[in-house]
Amino acid sequence: MKHSIKVNGNQATVFLADKLYVRDASLLRDDVLEIIDRGVTNIRIDLSGLSYIDSSGLGTLVTINKRTKEKNGRLVLRGAQGLPFELIKRTRLDRVFSIED
Template structure:
């Protein structure tokens, strides 16, 4: 599967939709997109991983950096549509205790709205 990345305005914040493998060859594109959103002042980001079937440590690292960058600026990052194998990566590293994982983008947006 080819890697694709797109952003759209969600109900609350920006939704980044990712499809394909998130590995060391594709992660720089995601990292750059997330960095640009943070630098442009976006406060709430939901990364939709519905189309991601594989993620390595570089993808995990990019998401953790974005989470920290957003938190430092009073923002938030949530992950949605996390596949079972990708969820295992978050669980093994305990990142799922820090970054909120949701079944759907709608669930993530509702949680973000409740916090706002």
């Protein structure tokens, strides 16, 4: 998985590409939690380039969502499609996350 983070003030956009597996999920979690702890609490994660996500990746998104809420921020998932979107719906995480097209 490849990811990049663009920070602008109190907001950050995380771009994900390829597949999100357990090893990559921990790297992503560490990177995003670090910026949240620095005060960037409004996070948008762009999933439009993601073709697969496993349970570790979903768990990472849940952790990021929890941390943003603890810091009075917000996580928004954007561009989810295909298998990642189906897994989010099947696990009913679409009821937990804010999701944009």
